[in-house]
Structure formats: structure tokens, C-alpha cells
Amino acid sequence: xxxxxxxxxxxxxxxxDQGRFGVAHLGLTxxxxxxxxxxxxxxxxxxxxxxxxxIEVAVGGFSLLALTDTVFCVTGxxxxxxxxxxxxxxxxxxxxxxxxxxxxxxxxxGLRCYLAVAGGFKLPKDFGSNSTVLREKIGGIxxxxxxxxxxxxxxxxxxxxxxxxxxxLWPDYSAPLQLGLLPGYQxxxxxxxxxxxxxxxxxxxxxxxxxxxxxxxxxxLLYQPRALLSEGICYGxxxxxxxxxxxxxxxxxxxxxxxxxxxxxxxxxxxxxxQCQQGHPIRFYPVSPxxxxxxxxxxxxxxxxLAMEFRSLV
Amino acid sequence: MIQLELAGENALILYLSAEISAQNLSxxxxxQHQIRSLLDEQLQELLPSYASLLIxxxxxxxxxxxxxxxLEQQLVLSATHSEQQGxxxxxxxxxxxxxxxxxxxxxxxxxxxxxxxxxxxxxxRVYAIGFAPGFAYLGELDARLATARLKSPxxxxxxxxxxxxxxxxxxxxxxxxxxxxxxxLCPTPxxxxxHAGTAKPLMPFVVxxxxxxxxxxxxxxxxxxxxLPQELC
Numbered sequence: 001x002x003x004x005x006x007x008x009x010x011x012x013x014x015x016x017d018q019g020r021f022g023v024a025h026l027g028l029t030x031x032x033x034x035x036x037x038x039x040x041x042x043x044x045x046x047x048x049x050x051x052x053x054x055i056e057v058a059v060g061g062f063s064l065l066a067l068t069d070t071v072f073c074v075t076g077x078x079x080x081x082x083x084x085x086x087x088x089x090x091x092x093x094x095x096x097x098x099x100x101x102x103x104x105x106x107x108x109x110g111l112r113c114y115l116a117v118a119g120g121f122k123l124p125k126d127f128g129s130n131s132t133v134l135r136e137k138i139g140g141i142x143x144x145x146x147x148x149x150x151x152x153x154x155x156x157x158x159x160x161x162x163x164x165x166x167x168x169l170w171p172d173y174s175a176p177l178q179l180g181l182l183p184g185y186q187x188x189x190x191x192x193x194x195x196x197x198x199x200x201x202x203x204x205x206x207x208x209x210x211x212x213x214x215x216x217x218x219x220x221l222l223y224q225p226r227a228l229l230s231e232g233i234c235y236g237x238x239x240x241x242x243x244x245x246x247x248x249x250x251x252x253x254x255x256x257x258x259x260x261x262x263x264x265x266x267x268x269x270x271x272x273x274x275q276c277q278q279g280h281p282i283r284f285y286p287v288s289p290x291x292x293x294x295x296x297x298x299x300x301x302x303x304x305x306l307a308m309e310f311r312s313l314v
Numbered sequence: 315m316i317q318l319e320l321a322g323e324n325a326l327i328l329y330l331s332a333e334i335s336a337q338n339l340s341x342x343x344x345x346q347h348q349i350r351s352l353l354d355e356q357l358q359e360l361l362p363s364y365a366s367l368l369i370x371x372x373x374x375x376x377x378x379x380x381x382x383x384x385l386e387q388q389l390v391l392s393a394t395h396s397e398q399q400g401x402x403x404x405x406x407x408x409x410x411x412x413x414x415x416x417x418x419x420x421x422x423x424x425x426x427x428x429x430x431x432x433x434x435x436x437x438x439r440v441y442a443i444g445f446a447p448g449f450a451y452l453g454e455l456d457a458r459l460a461t462a463r464l465k466s467p468x469x470x471x472x473x474x475x476x477x478x479x480x481x482x483x484x485x486x487x488x489x490x491x492x493x494x495x496x497x498x499l500c501p502t503p504x505x506x507x508x509h510a511g512t513a514k515p516l517m518p519f520v521v522x523x524x525x526x527x528x529x530x531x532x533x534x535x536x537x538x539x540x541x542l543p544q545e546l547c
Contacts, residue, residue: 024361024368026516027447027487027505126507135490136447138507184320185327208469212491225462227480229332230442230451232361232368234322241493243466256363256444256451258463258479259493264322289379292323296377 002068004152010062015140018051020129024255031131032251034211034274035112038076042116044307045073045093045163052120053130057113060106066096071118071159077110077275092164110173110275119155133252162313176281179269182292185261197221203282211252214273216282220244230258236270237261250274316389318382321368326382328367334453338365348389363442400523405500407476407527408535412546413496418461430529432456438525448487448505448517452525455481467493472543474499501540
């Protein structure tokens, strides 16, 4: 077994695996990595065969002490990474030795990064998952964010090769974000002019954004309110309360809700939204049923093809 | 009538008639059985609520449109239903005008005491569990008390908040954001994850059970382990 100790907890660092499934009927949310793409790439770079338990570091200011020799990587938001004070690159695996200190500064672009280790962190699970949901006080260690002094055991595996994601494939978190919207749910409650407004409004991320959802600001989309019985909410669902300002619901969303929803955002775009901070420019664009099918066909190949692009470092 | 809409890249939502009824509860139970056997290994989540059923598929599925067509052709809606009995749970409430009690009374043209009386008079049924762990949607609220959700949800609703929206009522089991109109606080714990894997239930109710509210004083609220949110201390 390999192991680490948390030295600095930073703004908010939480343990996350792929998420908690099959328990929505108890009212338990999905949780899991807010930026699934970065989380997945970390596992692929480390050659972890299954989705592993990683640390999602929001904003930054986090550091760990290694108690054993192993391999790790950091993907996602641009937080300066050092090992014993020496700068290291994100998006690639690094060897680390016993007593090394790895530290993440504050994000200069993006909001969350994923600190993953070969084999993954290994801790007891709540309802089948390590994913921390602070609101539910579930997952992670005691349902809370990581604290200084905590001991983090990890599965010990041998990784002879180091891998890197070529820089040309690193995401650009500073660009304005386009969210692909699939009409669904109460789509028929909105008329042509309301759809036009939704797709032509320049929104920004408001001050209210977290792992539960992102509330946007912009020209309010006003509509005649109707009563809606609370119903199941999917990842990426766009909720439109009577104030006309959309809320895109993410990993830690409530399982049921009663505000009307014109549709849902493509999963990859919802993951990119989780890297945005207040003021980030956002627009919606329509995704047709045919485009959704094409998206789904491509998805099964996407990760395999991405892994083919990795550069071996040894 | 069954209607299916897209609810996510890998999800559909099934709608029955948009009303609160015991018949819907019973039909949703039957449909859940059918969907489980039709989708089997492709199914990730099945989440019933009032008159809808959210169907979430695992990433490896046969295509969301193909599954929509298959379900439209194969699902059978039976008219018969069995009335479930369900257990009765009494939940104590310390009604308090710190939030929306006066707003609800004003909208309804009633006094706050009348609102409290009407809220306690009904025996509610648990129509859905969700939004947050242990959050039970209870219906139906007396039509005179029906109040729309807040125009913009509160960032922080206190633990134990007893609230109403349209013709529903509920208790927030933990502090969370929320858009319902708050009438008071309930000291009873509604979700105890430490009971997982033990004989003790995670929640004091299941879908189909019945709930009645009972007004208590501030002293009784504290005696039952209730805690006031900081802004009221």
C-alpha cells in the first residue's frame, strides 16, 4: 500500500470517484468529478484500469506529503504544481518518492484540478462510492472536505512508464463557453421567441456557482409560470425559475425539483462549465436529435483515441 | 397516457397525467417493474416522483432514441391499482414567522394561526422521496394554502424547515438551497446515513406512508433536540 498525508487543505479539496449511482430514489445525489474529462484523463495517464478515487482541488492551495514511492499526476485547471518546490507540468505523470511534498498553488485559469495517484486512493465507501457530497455529509472522510493531517492510503501498483497529454490537447478554460442544449423535459412550454432568446442571450456565470449547479445571469427569459410536480433531475438539466435566469444543474444537484426545464446541456459542456468562475461568458446553442446520436456514437471512441495521442516520457 | 421526453444525454422521463393521485403512485410502481425487466443491465437509475419516472441509462446503451421508441411500444399502463395503507408518522413542528408564514397567510387571506391549523389538519401521503436525502414530498396540501415557490430560491434553508409549495409540503432534512415557503422547524431527524448496513431505517418513512404535523412550543422543540438557525438565536 502507498500512502499520503494532507499538509494543506486549501480552499476546498474533496475525494471523488466516478459518482454514486443507483441511490437517487433515497434522495442521494450523484456526486463525482465536476469536470469528468480532466478526471478521466488523469486515470488514463496513470493507466488506472477502473475509475479511481482522486482528489478534486477547487481554487487551489493544497499540498500532500508522500509516505511511499509512487506515481501521480494532476489534470484540469491551471494550478502551479511543485514537488519539493520544483515546478512540474500538469497533464503528465510524475514519479514521487517517500518524503516528497507536492503542492498546488492557486488556479490561474480554470477552477478545479484532479490529483490522482497510480492505483487510486483507497478509503471506505458510502453507498458504493467515495464521492464527497458536502451538503449530504456523505463520502470522502466523514462526508467533509479534506483536512490537514489526514492520512490517505492508496492502492500500490507498479507503473514503469510515464505518460503525457500533448500540450495541443490541453483544454483552454479561459475561452467563452458554448453549451450544447438538448431540448427535453418541458420543452413544449416555451415558444419560438423564447427559444430564440435563450440561444441569443449573452449569459455570464453569476456569483452563485458550485458543484450543485451554476446560476447564470443575463437578460431574464420571462414566461408564464405554471405549476409543475417535482420530478427527477438529470445531470446538465437547465432549470428556469420564474426569475428567468437559467441554472445548469451539475454533480451535486438535488435529485428532484419543480422548476420548468427547457432541456439539458451535453455532458461534456456541463463538465467544462464546472471549470468556469463568476463572470465567465456563456451561450447556449441547439443540439438536434441527430447530433445527439452522432455525439453518442463518437463518445465510445473518444477516450480510446485520446489515449492514442499520449506521449511516452520514458 | 404515457408520454416520454428526453431528460439527458442518457436519460428519458416518463410522464403520466400531471396530477397528484394514489393511482399515479400505483401505476408508477407497475411501470418501474416493466422498465427494469425491459432495460435490465442498461439501467442506471429509476426515480419515481408523483406523476413521472426518470429513467437514466448506463453509458453503454442502445441509443436513447431507440430506447424511447421501444418503451413507447412495450410499456403497458394498467387501469387497476391497489390502495396502499402505509404507516402514519407524526412530525412535530415549531411554527415560526421568521420566514414565509405571514406571506402565506397574506396570500391566502387567512391569519397565521389559521394557516398553522390547516397545515396540521391534513393527513398527507409520501408521494416521492428526493431533492435531498430524506426529503419527502407530502400531498395534498389544503387548496387554500397553495402558494407558489419563491421567485428565486433561497441560498440557505435551515435544517428541519417545514415548507410548502403549490399543494405540497415537506421538511428539509438538512440545510440546503431551496425555493419553498417556510412555515416552521421540525426537530425530528429525517435522514440518518449512520444507519446504513444496520437494522435501523435510513428514513422514518417510505413512499406511500402517511404523515401528520403537530404544533409544538419552543421549549418542546428544544427538548426534542431541535436547534434554531444562527440568525434566530
